[in-house]
Amino acid sequence: MTDTSPNPATGKGNIAVHARIEGRVQGVWYRAWTVEQATKRDLTGWVRNRRDGTVEAVFCGPVDAVQSMITACHAGPTHARVDRIHEEPAFEDGFTSFEKHPTA
Helix, strand or coil, X not given: CCCCCCCCCCXXXXXXXXXXXXXXXXXXCHHHHHHHHHHHCCCEEEEEECCCCCEEEEEXXXXXXXXXXXXXXXXXXXXXXXXXXXXXXXXXXXXXXXXXCCCC
16 A cells, blocks of 8 residues: 655655566566656656566655556556555655666
């Protein structure tokens, strides 16, 4: 469940959520889809594959937009299968856009 209280790191009533998505989420266009969806919602942050087969992302922005993004991530792109999403609060780190990062 996403914490809907304002994130003290942003000071703007925005929140930042770190999400780790499990399932068939690599090799199915999940990262590019995430960039597209986050950009449509005017979110900042990043997404990347992890060597353990999960996808990891940080979503920063207004509460409703971040919650909408997390909901969308549960479905993902057409060929993805999302089994679980782990969420925890994150600190916004001055992101100015939403970016795809290399595998970590």
